[in-house]
Amino acid sequence: MNQIILWSLLILPWASLFFLKMETVRRYMPVALFMTVIHTLAYQAAYHYGWWEETDSSLFGWDKVVPVPWVYGAYLVIVIWVFHFTFGKFWVYLTVNILLDGLYMYLVYPVGQRMGLVSSESTLPTIAIVAMMVGFSLIIYLYQLWQDDVFKQPQRNS
Template sequence: MVKVVIWSLFIIPWISLFFLNGKAIRRYMPVALFATVLNTILAQMAWSYNWWKFKETLFTWDKLAPLFTVYGVFLVGTIWIFYFTFRRFWIYIIVNLIIDLFYGMGLTKMLNKLEIRENGSFSPLQNLLAMTILALILYLYQIWQERIFEKEYVK
């Protein structure tokens, strides 16, 4: 049961990209990859400082930055969030807050109950603050990316 949940959290987001056009994927993949880098760093910090730990993952070697979250749900979720909200900053922030609250209050509790993940010293409020700061950084990054692409198309 646990492995089915973990694999589902990894595979279903990627399958969802079949419902998105290729232009949108190409447009938002750079910010999604940047989000992956930042989430990987955050996961490494969480491991070192005991903010949280994953007890079950897809493979034995991915406990530090679990593939199913960092390279599944978060990466693909970033593409979808930007697809629906980019250029509407307050909608972007509200959507991120709702999703981060769902993750921090709902999904993590489910993962803890299934003994996939365990809480450490990081509170849900600290998680929400970290994810909000990350969302702001990603938004600024995407604005920067858009300016680069505009300059490229003008040439």
Template sequence: MVKVVSWSIFIIPWISLIFLDRSAIRRYMPVALFATVLNTILAQMAWSYNWWKFKETLLSWDKIAPLFTVYGIFLVGTIWIFYFTFRKFWIYIIVNLIIDLFYGMGLTKMLNKLEIRESGSFSPLNNLLTMTILAVILYFYQLWQEDIYDKEKVK
């Protein structure tokens, strides 16, 4: 059951991209990869400071930054969020808050109950604040990327 949940959290988001236009994937992949870098750094900090730990992962080497979250649902979720909300800052922030609340209050509790993850010293409020700050950083990064994207379209 644990592996099924983990693989589902990893694979289903990637499959969902077949419903998205290729140009949107190309446009928002840089911000998704930047989000992945930031989430990987955050996961390494979490491991070092005992904010949370993953007890079960897809592979033996992804205990610190689990493949199914960082490189699955977070990466692909970033593309979808930007696809629907970019250029509408307040909608983007509200959508991120809702998703981060769902993750912090719902998904993490399920992962803890399934003994995939265990909570440490990082509270749900700290998680929400951290993810909101990351969301703002990602938004400004995408604004910067848009200049590059627009210049490429002109060529």
């Protein structure tokens, strides 16, 4: 059953992108990929420093450090959806991120622990992990501001 849930966490979020315009996906995919890199590095650091382990989230056997279904499925796609609805409204974006990060760490993660989908070992307090996640959301918001500025179409004089 856990494998079905993990595969669903990898595939279903991607399927949800069919409900967005391709232009929206194209606009926010770079920031989602950037967040994936940040998450991958955070999981590597967590593994190295013993903050937590995600051995129960493995789909392939080689993904013991970074949980592929979460990082390359759910998290990546959630970034696109959150940016779609909140980008350009910073305080709404920040509020949504704080709520989602808090709900994830205080509600979803404990359920995942009981189901054996995620590790139950962590040396960091939950609030520290939420703060880290909110910090990541601020970094990627700045990145998206930069992206939009860099790829802004120049105005043509007619």
